Amino acid sequence: MARAVSTRTRIGYTAAAWFVALLIFFPILYTIITSLKTEQEAISGFSLIPSFTLSSFEAVQTQNDYWKPFTNSVILSVGSTILALIVAIPAAWAMAFSPTKNTKNILMWMLSTKMMPAVAVLVPIYLIFLRTGLMDTRIGLTVMLMLINLPIVVWMLYTYFREIPGEILEAARMDGASLKDEILYVLTPMAVPGIASTMLLNVILAWNEAFWTIQLTTTNAAPLSAFIASFSSPQGLFWAKLSAASVMAIAPILIMGWFSQKQLVRGLTFGAVK
Amino acid sequence: MGRITLENVTKRFGDVEVIPPLNLDIEDGEFVVFVGPSGCGKSTLLRLIAGLEDTSGGQILIDGNDATDTPPARRGLAMVFQSYALYPHMSVRKNIAFPMRMANVDQAEQDRRIAAAAAALNLTDYLDRRPGQLSGGQRQRVAIGRAIVREPAAFLFDEPLSNLDAALRVGMRLEISELHQRLKTTMIYVTHDQVEAMTMADKIVVLRAGHIEQVGSPMDLYRTPRNLFVAGFIGSPKMNLITGPAAADHDATTIGVRPEHIKVSATEGTWKGRIGVSEHLGSDTFFYIEDTGLSETITVRAGGEIDLHHGDTVWLTPDPTKIHRFDAQGDRIA
Amino acid sequence: MATRQTASLARLMRAPAIILLLIWMIVPLGMTLYYSFLNYNLLNPTGTSWAGWFNYQYFYSDPAFFDAIWNTLALVLGVLTITVVGGIAIALLIDKPIFGQGIVRILVISPFFVMPPVAALIWKNMIMHPSYGVFADIARFFGAQPVDWFAQFPLTSIIIIVAWQWLPFATLILLTALQSLDGEQMEAAEMDGAGSLSRFIHLTLPHMARAITVVILIQTIFLLGIYAEILVTTNGGPGNASTNLTYLIYRAARLNFDIGGAAAGGIIAVILANIVAVFLMRAVGKNLD
Known part of the structure; x- marks a missing residue:
C-alpha cells in the first residue's frame, strides 16, 4: 500500500x-x-x-586443475541449453501460435515427465552410458542435461511466446510481410527477451545439476558440481582451499542468478506465478 | 480503386456455420459499417475480406479480381486493429514505415509519406518514441498512419475505438470521417456501437448471427427498418416496441414508435401514464413513462426546457405517420 | 491455403521435442521395469536369470527400505514446513517499506544458486563441523559442549541444509504473489473494520494460496530426489539414519552393483512419486486453474 x-x-x-x-x-x-x-x-x-x-x-587452480571442471561446467551448461533451445523454440512457437485441442495436454504431459524421479532411470541410463562409451564424455552429459531441462525450457518459452499478441502478427501480414519477414522483423525481436531469460535460467539449472553429473562422470567430463563433491573426501580438511573452490564454483552463477530473479519465478513455476 | 464484392461467402468453424452464404457489394470510395451485437460475425466477415481467415466457400472479388485465395499481404488492403497491434520494439516512425519497407518503397518516398501522415495525424513530435510511451489515442493514430502510407485499395477497421475513453472516441470518430472525405478510399468499419455506424457510414450493414438483416444508408435504416431487430438496434434511445391491443389497433403484432416521435402533454393525448425516471440533459429530456397499460415502459424524448418531473401524470401521442408496424414474424408491414 | 499450411508446419515444429521426450520417458522406464524382474549383478553378469517378483520382495523385506521411506517423508515434510512458513514470514517482512530492499532480496535468494554439493560442504565444514564449525564456536562461547551434528542428528542436519537451499525459492515466489495483491482490496477491508490479523487470514493467505500450492508441488518433486547433500555429508549414515529412497537405490546400483534390486527400487520410487503427484494435484488442484 x-x-x-x-x-x-x-x-x-x-x-x-x-x-x-x-x-x-x-x-x-x-x-x-x-x-x-x-x-x-x-x-x-x-x-x-x-x-x-x-x-x-x-x-586450488594449480593443485586440482580447477580449470578443467570449470571449462566442463561452461560447456555442459551452455551446450545443453543451446541444444534444448534448438528443439524447444520451434515446439513452443508452434504450440503458442497455432494451438490445437491437444496443446494443453501435451504441455501437461511434458510437465509430468519432469516428475519422474531421476533415480528411477539411473540403472538403464548408467548401463547405456557404460555400453555405448558415453560414460564420462561431455557429449553424453550434454544430451542428458538437455533432456532433463527440456520440459522447463518448452514451458517457459511457451509462456513468453503466448504474450506476443496474435493481432501483431496479423498486422504484419496485412502490412505485406511474408512469413520470412514476419519472423525476421516482428516475431524474433519480440521473442528475444523471452528466449534470453529462458537461456539464463536454464544455464543456472544445468550448472547446478548434481545427480547425473556425479553419476555419469569420473574425471574427463566432470563439471564443477562433480568436482566439488569429490572434496567431501580427505581434501575437505583444508578449510580455506575448500572455501576458495566453493567460491569459484558458485560465483559466476550467483551473479547470473541475481539478474534472473523474475525469470526464475516464472521458469520454475512453469508460468503459474508471474 | 477499391470495389469489393462478396459472392456466397461462407465460413464454418468445424461444424458451426458462423457465416451462411452471404452476398454483398461494396462500391469504390464507400464508407461501409458492419454493425451488430457481439458474436454476430461482423469481425469474422472483416477478417475474411482481409484474408486473415480462409473462406469455407464462395468468392471474394477485389476490383473484379478473384482474391479468395490471395494471401492478406497481396490484397492491397490495410487494417487497423482493436488493440492497435503496433510493433512494440519499433519507434513510431519505423512502425509507420514498416509496410513501405515490406513493399520496397524507396527511402525518399518513405520519408515523404511518413511526414505527410504524421502531419495529418498530429504525430510529428512523437515519431521517435516507442508505442509504449504513447497514450491510447496516439497509438490509434499511429495504427491509422501505418494504414494510410500503404495507399491501400480499402481500409479495414476492426472496432478501432472500443479501447478509447468516451471523449477521445468522439474526436477519433470525427478524424476518421475527415480522413475518408479527404482520401475518398473505400473503408470498411466494424463496430457494435450504432452511434458510430449512424454518424460515419455511407452504408450500414446490420448483421445478426452471420446473416445480413438489412443494408442501407443510415437514414434508410432509421426510417424504414426492415424488421424488429434492425428497428431495435438502430436509433438511440431505442425505439419503443409495443405489443398487445395497442398494436392490434394498427393491424400489427408489434408496433414501434421512436422516442422522438411521441408528443408529451400534461392535459391530453392517446395514452395516459405517469413519469417514472426523468433525465434532464439540458438539450433534451428523456422520460420513462410507466402505468400506461401498454406492454412496455415507454421512452419519450422531449425538449430540454420542459417542466415535467417524476410522478407527474402525462398524456402521450405518437405521430401517426411515424408508427412502424411489424407482423408476427417480426417483419415490417409495408 | 495459408492457415492450413501453418497447421502442418506447426506439427512438424512440435515433433522433435515431443519425440525426444517420448523416447526419454518410455525407453529408460521400460528398461528399468525389465531389469527389475532379473537377477542381475554387474559383479557376476553371467549369472543373470529371471527373478520374477524376487527383487521387489527383497526390497520390501529389507528394513533399510522402510527406514528410507520414513526418511524420505521426514525430509520432504520437514523442509516443506520450514520453507513455507519461513517463506511467508520473510516475504511479508521484505514486502514492508524497508531501506535497501533490492539488496535484501539479493541476499535472501542467494542460497538457491549454490549448487547442492557446495551447499552441503559449506554447512558440513564451515557451520556444523564439531570442532571448526561456527555452531561449535558459538557453543564454546557459551561454555557448552559442541554438537557433532552429522553423527547425532544426521537427518535433521540434512533437513536444515536443504531447507536453507529452498527457503529462497519459497520466499521469492511468495513475495511475487504478495506484490500482486490489490492494494485497494486491502484498503476496502480496512474500511470494513478488518484488523491486520484478519486481513492476513482472509485476504493475504487466500491470495497466496495458488503460490503456496505451486511452491509445495514443485519443491516436493525436487525434494524426493535429494541426493548430493546426503552423498557429501553423511553418506546415508550412521547406519541408515539419513538414507532416503534415492540414496538407497543409488547404493544398490552403484555400490552393490545390484542392477535388478536397484531397478525394482526405481519402480517403487516411480510409484511413490506418482502417488504423491496425484495426491498433491488432487488435494490442491482447485488452486491450479
Missing part, C-alpha cells in the same frame, strides 16, 4: 529484514571470508576478518 510510514517503523522493519537476510546469506559470506584466510587462520576459531590472501585460490 502506498502510504506514508513513520520513519521509526521503517527503521524497525529495515533492521529486522536485514538481520534475517544476513542470517540467510551468512554461510555464503563466511565461505567467502574463509577463502581469503590462510589455512592456519581458517581453523583457529571464529573470525570475520581474513588476511585477504589469495593463496587458496592459487592452490
Whole structure:
C-alpha cells in the first residue's frame, strides 16, 4: 500500500529484514571470508576478518586443475541449453501460435515427465552410458542435461511466446510481410527477451545439476558440481582451499542468478506465478 | 480503386456455420459499417475480406479480381486493429514505415509519406518514441498512419475505438470521417456501437448471427427498418416496441414508435401514464413513462426546457405517420 | 491455403521435442521395469536369470527400505514446513517499506544458486563441523559442549541444509504473489473494520494460496530426489539414519552393483512419486486453474 510510514517503523522493519537476510546469506559470506584466510587462520576459531590472501585460490587452480571442471561446467551448461533451445523454440512457437485441442495436454504431459524421479532411470541410463562409451564424455552429459531441462525450457518459452499478441502478427501480414519477414522483423525481436531469460535460467539449472553429473562422470567430463563433491573426501580438511573452490564454483552463477530473479519465478513455476 | 464484392461467402468453424452464404457489394470510395451485437460475425466477415481467415466457400472479388485465395499481404488492403497491434520494439516512425519497407518503397518516398501522415495525424513530435510511451489515442493514430502510407485499395477497421475513453472516441470518430472525405478510399468499419455506424457510414450493414438483416444508408435504416431487430438496434434511445391491443389497433403484432416521435402533454393525448425516471440533459429530456397499460415502459424524448418531473401524470401521442408496424414474424408491414 | 499450411508446419515444429521426450520417458522406464524382474549383478553378469517378483520382495523385506521411506517423508515434510512458513514470514517482512530492499532480496535468494554439493560442504565444514564449525564456536562461547551434528542428528542436519537451499525459492515466489495483491482490496477491508490479523487470514493467505500450492508441488518433486547433500555429508549414515529412497537405490546400483534390486527400487520410487503427484494435484488442484 502506498502510504506514508513513520520513519521509526521503517527503521524497525529495515533492521529486522536485514538481520534475517544476513542470517540467510551468512554461510555464503563466511565461505567467502574463509577463502581469503590462510589455512592456519581458517581453523583457529571464529573470525570475520581474513588476511585477504589469495593463496587458496592459487592452490586450488594449480593443485586440482580447477580449470578443467570449470571449462566442463561452461560447456555442459551452455551446450545443453543451446541444444534444448534448438528443439524447444520451434515446439513452443508452434504450440503458442497455432494451438490445437491437444496443446494443453501435451504441455501437461511434458510437465509430468519432469516428475519422474531421476533415480528411477539411473540403472538403464548408467548401463547405456557404460555400453555405448558415453560414460564420462561431455557429449553424453550434454544430451542428458538437455533432456532433463527440456520440459522447463518448452514451458517457459511457451509462456513468453503466448504474450506476443496474435493481432501483431496479423498486422504484419496485412502490412505485406511474408512469413520470412514476419519472423525476421516482428516475431524474433519480440521473442528475444523471452528466449534470453529462458537461456539464463536454464544455464543456472544445468550448472547446478548434481545427480547425473556425479553419476555419469569420473574425471574427463566432470563439471564443477562433480568436482566439488569429490572434496567431501580427505581434501575437505583444508578449510580455506575448500572455501576458495566453493567460491569459484558458485560465483559466476550467483551473479547470473541475481539478474534472473523474475525469470526464475516464472521458469520454475512453469508460468503459474508471474 | 477499391470495389469489393462478396459472392456466397461462407465460413464454418468445424461444424458451426458462423457465416451462411452471404452476398454483398461494396462500391469504390464507400464508407461501409458492419454493425451488430457481439458474436454476430461482423469481425469474422472483416477478417475474411482481409484474408486473415480462409473462406469455407464462395468468392471474394477485389476490383473484379478473384482474391479468395490471395494471401492478406497481396490484397492491397490495410487494417487497423482493436488493440492497435503496433510493433512494440519499433519507434513510431519505423512502425509507420514498416509496410513501405515490406513493399520496397524507396527511402525518399518513405520519408515523404511518413511526414505527410504524421502531419495529418498530429504525430510529428512523437515519431521517435516507442508505442509504449504513447497514450491510447496516439497509438490509434499511429495504427491509422501505418494504414494510410500503404495507399491501400480499402481500409479495414476492426472496432478501432472500443479501447478509447468516451471523449477521445468522439474526436477519433470525427478524424476518421475527415480522413475518408479527404482520401475518398473505400473503408470498411466494424463496430457494435450504432452511434458510430449512424454518424460515419455511407452504408450500414446490420448483421445478426452471420446473416445480413438489412443494408442501407443510415437514414434508410432509421426510417424504414426492415424488421424488429434492425428497428431495435438502430436509433438511440431505442425505439419503443409495443405489443398487445395497442398494436392490434394498427393491424400489427408489434408496433414501434421512436422516442422522438411521441408528443408529451400534461392535459391530453392517446395514452395516459405517469413519469417514472426523468433525465434532464439540458438539450433534451428523456422520460420513462410507466402505468400506461401498454406492454412496455415507454421512452419519450422531449425538449430540454420542459417542466415535467417524476410522478407527474402525462398524456402521450405518437405521430401517426411515424408508427412502424411489424407482423408476427417480426417483419415490417409495408 | 495459408492457415492450413501453418497447421502442418506447426506439427512438424512440435515433433522433435515431443519425440525426444517420448523416447526419454518410455525407453529408460521400460528398461528399468525389465531389469527389475532379473537377477542381475554387474559383479557376476553371467549369472543373470529371471527373478520374477524376487527383487521387489527383497526390497520390501529389507528394513533399510522402510527406514528410507520414513526418511524420505521426514525430509520432504520437514523442509516443506520450514520453507513455507519461513517463506511467508520473510516475504511479508521484505514486502514492508524497508531501506535497501533490492539488496535484501539479493541476499535472501542467494542460497538457491549454490549448487547442492557446495551447499552441503559449506554447512558440513564451515557451520556444523564439531570442532571448526561456527555452531561449535558459538557453543564454546557459551561454555557448552559442541554438537557433532552429522553423527547425532544426521537427518535433521540434512533437513536444515536443504531447507536453507529452498527457503529462497519459497520466499521469492511468495513475495511475487504478495506484490500482486490489490492494494485497494486491502484498503476496502480496512474500511470494513478488518484488523491486520484478519486481513492476513482472509485476504493475504487466500491470495497466496495458488503460490503456496505451486511452491509445495514443485519443491516436493525436487525434494524426493535429494541426493548430493546426503552423498557429501553423511553418506546415508550412521547406519541408515539419513538414507532416503534415492540414496538407497543409488547404493544398490552403484555400490552393490545390484542392477535388478536397484531397478525394482526405481519402480517403487516411480510409484511413490506418482502417488504423491496425484495426491498433491488432487488435494490442491482447485488452486491450479
